[in-house]
Amino acid sequence: MNPFALIRRDPSSRARLGALTTLHGAIETPCFLPVGTRGAVKGVEFARLEEWDCRAVLANTYHLMLRPGIETIRRAGGLHAFIGWNRAILTDSGGFQVMSLAARRVLSDEGVEFRSPEDGTAHFLTPERAMELQSGFGVDIAMALDVCPPFPAEREEVERACRLSLDWGGRSRRSFQGPGLLFGILQGGTHEDLRRRSAGPLLDLDFSGYAIGGVAVGESKEAIRAITELSAGLLPEAKPRYLMGVGTPADLLASVRAGCDLFDCVLPTRNGRMGHVYTREGEVTIKHERFKEDLSPLDPECGCPVCRRHSRAYLRNLFVLKDFSAPMLLSIHNVFFYLDWMKTIRAAIEAGALGALRAPPDGKIADPLKPVRDGHPTSGP
Amino acid sequence: MNPFALIRRDPSSRARLGALTTLHGAIETPCFLPVGTRGAVKGVEFARLEEWDCRAVLANTYHLMLRPGIETIRRAGGLHAFIGWNRAILTDSGGFQVMSLAARRVLSDEGVEFRSPEDGTAHFLTPERAMELQSGFGVDIAMALDVCPPFPAEREEVERACRLSLDWGGRSRRSFQGPGLLFGILQGGTHEDLRRRSAGPLLDLDFSGYAIGGVAVGESKEAIRAITELSAGLLPEAKPRYLMGVGTPADLLASVRAGCDLFDCVLPTRNGRMGHVYTREGEVTIKHERFKEDLSPLDPECGCPVCRRHSRAYLRNLFVLKDFSAPMLLSIHNVFFYLDWMKTIRAAIEAGALGALRAPPDGKIADPLKPVRDGHPTSGP
Numbered sequence: 001m002n003p004f005a006l007i008r009r010d011p012s013s014r015a016r017l018g019a020l021t022t023l024h025g026a027i028e029t030p031c032f033l034p035v036g037t038r039g040a041v042k043g044v045e046f047a048r049l050e051e052w053d054c055r056a057v058l059a060n061t062y063h064l065m066l067r068p069g070i071e072t073i074r075r076a077g078g079l080h081a082f083i084g085w086n087r088a089i090l091t092d093s094g095g096f097q098v099m100s101l102a103a104r105r106v107l108s109d110e111g112v113e114f115r116s117p118e119d120g121t122a123h124f125l126t127p128e129r130a131m132e133l134q135s136g137f138g139v140d141i142a143m144a145l146d147v148c149p150p151f152p153a154e155r156e157e158v159e160r161a162c163r164l165s166l167d168w169g170g171r172s173r174r175s176f177q178g179p180g181l182l183f184g185i186l187q188g189g190t191h192e193d194l195r196r197r198s199a200g201p202l203l204d205l206d207f208s209g210y211a212i213g214g215v216a217v218g219e220s221k222e223a224i225r226a227i228t229e230l231s232a233g234l235l236p237e238a239k240p241r242y243l244m245g246v247g248t249p250a251d252l253l254a255s256v257r258a259g260c261d262l263f264d265c266v267l268p269t270r271n272g273r274m275g276h277v278y279t280r281e282g283e284v285t286i287k288h289e290r291f292k293e294d295l296s297p298l299d300p301e302c303g304c305p306v307c308r309r310h311s312r313a314y315l316r317n318l319f320v321l322k323d324f325s326a327p328m329l330l331s332i333h334n335v336f337f338y339l340d341w342m343k344t345i346r347a348a349i350e351a352g353a354l355g356a357l358r359a360p361p362d363g364k365i366a367d368p369l370k371p372v373r374d375g376h377p378t379s380g381p
Numbered sequence: 382m383n384p385f386a387l388i389r390r391d392p393s394s395r396a397r398l399g400a401l402t403t404l405h406g407a408i409e410t411p412c413f414l415p416v417g418t419r420g421a422v423k424g425v426e427f428a429r430l431e432e433w434d435c436r437a438v439l440a441n442t443y444h445l446m447l448r449p450g451i452e453t454i455r456r457a458g459g460l461h462a463f464i465g466w467n468r469a470i471l472t473d474s475g476g477f478q479v480m481s482l483a484a485r486r487v488l489s490d491e492g493v494e495f496r497s498p499e500d501g502t503a504h505f506l507t508p509e510r511a512m513e514l515q516s517g518f519g520v521d522i523a524m525a526l527d528v529c530p531p532f533p534a535e536r537e538e539v540e541r542a543c544r545l546s547l548d549w550g551g552r553s554r555r556s557f558q559g560p561g562l563l564f565g566i567l568q569g570g571t572h573e574d575l576r577r578r579s580a581g582p583l584l585d586l587d588f589s590g591y592a593i594g595g596v597a598v599g600e601s602k603e604a605i606r607a608i609t610e611l612s613a614g615l616l617p618e619a620k621p622r623y624l625m626g627v628g629t630p631a632d633l634l635a636s637v638r639a640g641c642d643l644f645d646c647v648l649p650t651r652n653g654r655m656g657h658v659y660t661r662e663g664e665v666t667i668k669h670e671r672f673k674e675d676l677s678p679l680d681p682e683c684g685c686p687v688c689r690r691h692s693r694a695y696l697r698n699l700f701v702l703k704d705f706s707a708p709m710l711l712s713i714h715n716v717f718f719y720l721d722w723m724k725t726i727r728a729a730i731e732a733g734a735l736g737a738l739r740a741p742p743d744g745k746i747a748d749p750l751k752p753v754r755d756g757h758p759t760s761g762p
Contacts, residue, residue, distance in 0.1 A: 040699050040706035045713075047686055068673065068698045076676055076694065084690035273705060292449065295457055305428055309465035313457065317449045318421050324654060325421035328709055332426075 003181060003208060004029075004240045004261075012355030014232065014259035017346060020209075020240050022088040022140035023179060024080065025055055029240060029261035030349075032252065032342045033058040033090055034335050035269060038067070039083035042269045043331030046085050048305070052339050056088035056140070058264040061133055062097030065123070066116050070136045078138030090141035090264070092244070093130045093172070093185075096148045096213075107147070109164065127171035135177050143211060144172035146185040151218035158189040161214070162198045173205045181208035183242060186231050189214055190223050199234035209240040212260070216246045221362070225254055232259040249278060249341050250359035256345055257354070268338045272331030275319045278338070282365035286330065291316040304336035384562060384589060385410075385621045385642075393736030395613065395640035398727060401590075401621050403469040403521035404560060405461065406436055410621060410642035411730075413633065413723045414439040414471055415716050416650060419448075420464035423650045424712030427466050429686070433720050437469035437521070439645040442514055443478030446504070447497050451517045459519030471522035471645070473625070474511040474553070474566075477529045477594075488528070490545065508552035516558045524592060525553035527566040532599035539570040542595070543579045554586045562589035564623060567612050570595055571604050580615035590621040593641070597626045602743070606635055613640040630659060630722050631740035637726055638735070649719045653712030656700045659719070663746035667711065672697040685717035 008017040018029040034041045034049065036057045041049065049057065064073065068082075076082035079089055095112070098105060102114035102123075111126030127145040134142035145168045149161040165187040176182045184207035188195035202210070212231040216224055228243055232255075235241050242262035243255050252263055268278065275286045279299040284291075286298075297307035298315065306315070306329045318326035348354040389398040399410040415422045415430065417438045422430065430438065440460065445451075449463075457463035460470055476493070479486060483495035483504075492507030508526040515523035526549045530542040546568040557563045565588035569576035583591070593612040597605055609624060613636075616622050623643035624636050633644055649659065656667045660680040665672075667679075678688035679696065687696070687710045699707035729735040 038699055038702055038704050039695065040704055040710075042705040043709060044706075045686065045710075046690065063702075067702060068694065072674055072694060072698075075674065076692070082692070082695055084692075084695065293453055293456065305426065309427065311457070311463070311465075313449065313453060314420065314463055314465065317453075318419055321419055321444075321448060323419050323421055324423040324708065324712075325425075327705065328424060329421075329426075331705075 002238060004238065006238070008349060010257075010349045010354045011352060013257035015256045015345075015349055015354050016259065016261070017349045018240065018261055020261070022056070022181065024086060024088045024140050027055045027088055027262075028346060030252075030256045030342055030345055031056065031262055032338050033262065033264040034338070035264055035266045036083070036085075038063050039079065039085075041335065043272060043328040044269070044335050046083075048332060049335070049339075050087070052336055054087070054339055056090060057085060058090050058092065059083070059137075059139075060097055061091045061094035061130065061137075062101065064091075064137065065094060065133055066118065066121075070133050074136050078136075080138065088140040089137070090242075090262075091134050091137060091139045091143065093143040093145040094125055094133070095130070095145050096244075098125055099148060099150075107164075109167070111145075127168040128175045131172055131176040131182075135179070138179055140180040141209070142176065142180050142182050144169045144182060144184045144207070146187055146213055148187065148214045148217065149189050151189065151214075153189060155191065158187075158191055158194055161189070162187050162194050165213075166198060166201050169202060169205055169207075173207065183207050183209040183211050183240075185211040185213040185244070186235065187214045188227075188231075190219055190227055192230055195227065195231055195234060199231075203236060207239070209242060209262075210235045211242040211244050213244050215243065221251075224251070225258075228255050228260065229258040235259075248283075248362050249338070250362045252338075252341065253345060253357065253359040256349075265338075268334035269331050272334040273327040275326070275330060276364075277330055278334050278360065280360050282361045283363060285364060286312065286316050286319050286326075288316075298333050299337070302333065302337060303340070304333050306330075306333040306336075383619060385619065387619070389730060391638075391730045391735045392733060394638035396637045396726075396730055396735050397640065397642070398730045399621065399642055401642070403437070403562065405467060405469045405521050408436045408469055408643075409727060411633075411637045411723055411726055412437065412643055413719050414643065414645040415719070416645055416647045417464070417466075419444050420460065420466075422716065424653060424709040425650070425716050429713060430716070430720075431468070433717055435468070435720055437471060438466060439471050439473065440464070440518075440520075441478055442472045442475035442511065442518075443482065445472075445518065446475060446514055447499065447502075451514050455517050459517075461519065469521040470518070471623075471643075472515050472518060472520045472524065474524040474526040475506055475514070476511070476526050477625075479506055480529060480531075488545075490548070492526075508549040509556040512553055512557040512563075516560070519560055521561040522590070523557065523561050523563050525550045525563060525565045525588070527568055527594055529568065529595045529598065530570050532570065532595075534570060536572065539568075539572055539575055542570070543568050543575050546594075547579060547582050550583060550586055550588075554588065564588050564590040564592050564621075566592040566594040566625070567616065568595045569608075569612075571600055571608055573611055576608065576612055577615060580612075584617060588620070590623060590643075591616045592623040592625050594625050596624065597628055602632075605632070606639075609636050609641065610639040616640075629664075629743050630719070631743045633719075633722065634726060634738065634740040637730075646719075649715035650712050653715040654708040656707070656711060657745075658711055659715050659741065661741050663742045664744060666745060667693065667697050667700050667707075669697075679714050680718070683714065683718060684721070685714050687711075687714040687717075
């Protein structure tokens, strides 16, 4: 039985409302998965995520295989038990981080050899090993091992990445023992023909879902959107489409309209720690002098526990003084904002109103946020 | 009317159960106030403190006067509004931090001149200014400006500190305009005669409560306990006694038995950020290799959200990898542990059973924590 049920299609775009059944509950799509690299969403307690009805988080196979290692996680009874999260978990396959973080990498047709940058231990990640790891974790959604080419890259390098990703996709598919679902990954860089050519053989492998990989690795925003649109169109309607590592709130809306269902991104947590905050008016850098006396919440329409209690002036003061609570509170707001934005998107599809939905603009806003009183924007002079 | 009501006396010691009425609710004593230096308890959301029935926090006048400054706080409607905490707030007077943190200090009979170590701005803290600041904050409990001598110090220096503290206590008392209660501070270092000699004139000033200052500034544990016991005995029965800056869970129990009612200490938050964790068996350093595979909670009897969800192995892994969530989760546990410990102490007094209460031992425990299964200690081999 297909674990993915399509509930409604948006008449104005390729967006759809769906439900993905996992071993740890159903995920309503479109859905954003907060990133919990080492099994913790940095600065945000799992209790908060549950309170906000977050159904799934992402964790990184690469980080977890190095520390604490698969044996510790297995002995704990799997990743859910080890991290204390009883809802769905998706893990990436580790390939992306090996290629971007590990030391002394040697890529062969067989797999990728590397050393831990921390203690120098040697590791060999193959599709079979990536499946064994994710099965050992017991995750709800596992990802096939792929090769994500850097950007920019010679066409030849992207071609090799496509070839290996398809081959490793097949090996992943054949060796995966569950218990969760397995998703395949479409590569091809910014090359339309490579994406198209890869799609057929990938779909033949009949994964439970498909990811669009190799996106947001350095290309322009226009290229990201074009590749997302193209790739989503190449993937089957009946299966969930997961856009890896993207993006801003506006990116999410555009990608939902392109037909994507699942998303993960470090932006809300990483930006929270750096003092960058998402609002309905755009991204804001909290340390700015103009917030010194600003007693409005980060986003006057936001229902998060930080906006319900604290002002920009308070948060700015903590952040400027490097108080430990500042990155925590800003991360809480940002993750809530992302989850809430996805709820807004789902509600708009449900109501047949997605066409009219406007995303917060991308990038830092130059003008001061509107001052507000009692949580409501004041009418401007 | 005396805002402090004595509810019950412990038959085995000088401990007492009380209730201190403030502008923002009643504080059940003995009570521990988490430290929120800049108006945030580092790593712990106010929502958590409320959930745990925490009735009061401490904030530091010195830090708040430098940033964001009294005018910003006044414009926000006071410190409660500025920080988003609607329960009681106690502020110190700023004197202690000026003497330990500020640059180019000049102490005179009039007050203390200093420069902000951050931006070099000049400030002059007098008793009148300290009162004006705390009145402007609108705190529930304000502290008189005192002079805390360092340790060790020449007797002459301690004598001068006593003299100035008494004089400034009088000036604080005369200039304080409310709205909160004002507490005086007993100094005298480790000199019994100076403590005794200071107490009379201090009590004549008729403060709403009295603090024992100049403790835990470098003396031995024995000296701290002796001075606490002596000082508490010099202060009136009918008024709350506040032991400033102390201490470990065992210190708290000893000081409650000496007759102290209020406490604050940076230990639970600072130690949490450094990976030191309080348990019923003693203090534990989470990074230790022996916790690598330990699937028990930090403290099997602890009801905190971290112990209910996470294992030592998980927290150790996050801490060793410097994941941002680790200091946060450990601080949450430690602050809960302190608040819970005070509840245990209050319940023991209520039940007339304080004499039998044993505190967790002080200092790091050398032996491994007992491994536990399903939250219960396993029986030994």
